[in-house]
Amino acid sequence: MTNDSSSSEVSTPTRRGLIAAASLLPLGATALAAGMKIEEVPSPGQTRPPGQVEPDYVLNIVNKTMNPLQTKGGDPYPAILANDLLPGTELRFKEGDNFRVLVNNRLMEPTTVHWHGMLVPNLQDGVPDITQAPIEPGNSIFYEFPIRQNGTYWYHSHVGLQEQQGLAGPMIIEPLVERHPVDRDYVVFLQDWINTSPYQMIPDIRNGVARPGQGAGDVWQSSKVHQLDGKPWDVDVYPAGMLMNGMPRQSGPTFDAKPGERIRLRIIDGATSSFFRVQLAGHQMTVIAADSQPCVPFKVDNFILGPGERYDVLIDVKEEGAWELQAAGMGTPHSAIGTIRTNKNKKMAQPNSTFGKKLLTYDMLSSPYETTLPEGPIKTFTLDLAGDMKRYLWSMGGEYFKEAFVPNPDASLLEIESGDRVRVIMPNKSRMAHPMHLHGHFYRVVPKGFDWDSPNLPMKDTVVSYPGETTRFEFTADNPGNWFFHCHNLYHLASGMAREFRYTVSEGV
Ligand SMILES: [Cu+2]
Secondary structure: OOOHHHHOOOOOOOOOOOOOOHHHOHHHHHHHHOOOOHHHOOOOOOOOOOOOOOOOEEEEEEEEEEOOOOOOOOOOEEEEEEOOEOOOOOEEEEOOOEEEEEEEEOOOOOEOEEEEOOOOOHHHOOOEOOOEOOEOOOOEEEEEEEOOOOEEEEEEEOOOOHHHHOOEEEEEEEOOOOOOOOOEEEEEEEEEEOOOOHHHHHHHHHOOOOOOOOOOOOOOOHHHOEOEOOEOOOOOOOOOEEEEOOEOHHHOOEEEOOOOOEEEEEEEEOOOOOOEEEEEOOEOEEEEEEOOEEEEEEEEOEEEEOOOOEEEEEEEOOOOOEEEEEEEEEOOOOEEEEEEEOOOOOOEEOOOOOOOOOEOOHHHOOOOOOOOOOOOOEEEEEOOEEEEOOOOEEEEOOEOOOOOOOOOOOOOOEEEOOOOEEEEEEEEOOOOOEEEEEOOOOEEEOOOOOOOOOOOOOEEOEEEEOOOOEEEEEEEOOOOOEEEEEEOOHHHHHOOOEEEEEEOOOOOO
C-alpha cells in the first residue's frame, strides 16, 4: 500500500471478539474520520488530496425495486444492487495490479462484499463477524490488496440474504500471459430470482408451504422440471425464474460473433440456490478453466455448475448462424437463455431437448501442472453433510453454525496450523447437492477413482457434493486467518451449513 494513513489502527469489536478491520480502510476511514458525509467521498476521476489512493471501482450498494423476470402482474420487488445494476458492475483487473475497490453502504441495513475465489489477506475477505465488522449504513470500506492470480471470479454480499436480492457481480482478472488468445471474451452471469422476500423462504419451508419462492403471477410447470439422468433433482426454494446477465429468458443477452472466430465464455453460477446445466446449440464446448484455475482443455456437450462455480469454455464458430445458449435450472422448469449469433437475420438454432451425452464430471478435470502439495503434517477432517428436514437445519460434521435461522448453534472451530496439509472428507448424507466453498484458498479435489497421491488433480474453490457421494479435497494451510467454509446454497448457509477454519499456533512456539 502506498497510503500512509492505511497504517492507522481502528479496532472493530465483533461477536468473536477478534477482528480489527482497520488496515483496509485508508480512503473511507479517512473520509469518515474527517467528518465527511458519505456523498462527499470522492468518486473515481475526482481530485483527491495528495497521498490518497484512488479506487479503481466504486460499488454503491443501493436499494431499488424491480421486476427483472418481467413477470406479468408481478409487483416490482425490493432489490439490493451494486451501482443500481443487476448483476453489479463488472470488475476487471490485471494480474499483478492492486485491487482497489471502495464499497459505500447506502442501504438502511449492514452489508459486506466478499470477493469469491480471491486469495485475499484475511481482513479483506468480507465476511461479517469472521473477518470484519459489517459495513453499517452510511459507512464505507476501501478494500485493497495485491492481485496474485487470474481468471474468472465474482463478488457478492455475505450479509443475510442480500445475495438473493441481487447483490452480486462478475470479476475478471486478466492474466499476465494469455494461454488461450481469443477473438471475443464474454461473461455469462447466471442468477435465480424470486418475486418475494427471501426472508420468508426458510419460515415457509419449515411451515410446509408448497413451493416456497413462488409469488403472484409465477408459473411452475412440473412436467418440464430439469432432471439429471431421469432422477429428480431436489430443490427447497422454487425460483420464479432464471437470469443471464440480468436478463430473463424471453429477452436474453446476445453475444455477437463472426464465422471463423474463437470465443471464450466465462460462465459464472451467481445464483442463490440454483444449479445450471449449460449447453450451446450446434457446438461442443472446450473447457479450459474451472473456478479460474486452468485445466487441460477437453470438449464436452454440457456441464452442470452449482452456486459459486465457474467454467471458462472456448467455442469455435464455424459458419453463419444463431445458436441458443441454454442454462437450465436443475430441478426447476426455468432456463436462462442467451444467443450467440453472427447474423441478425438468421433463425436461432435451439439445443436438443435432451442433453448431449458428454457431461462434464470432476474426473475429467486435469491440471496442466502437478498440484501435489508440499509435505506437511496431515490433518484430516471428516464432515458429514446432512439436513434435519423436520426443522430445516443443515449441518456440517453434525454441528450448526451460528446464522440467522439457527436457534442453538454449537459449531466448533476447525483448527489448523500454517504448513498443515489439510484433508477434508465430506460424505453427503442428504438428498440435495451442496456446493462447498472454502474462502482464501484453492484446494485440490480428489474425484472418485483418484487418490491423494494423484499428481494432476484439479484446483477449485467450490466443489459440488452430490447426494450419497463422498467428496474429498486437500489444501496447504498457507494463508493465516479465520476462513469461512460453507455451502453456497444461501438457504443452507443461513440454516447452519458452515464451519470456520481458524489458524492457530501451537503452545510453546
Ligand atoms: Cu447445501
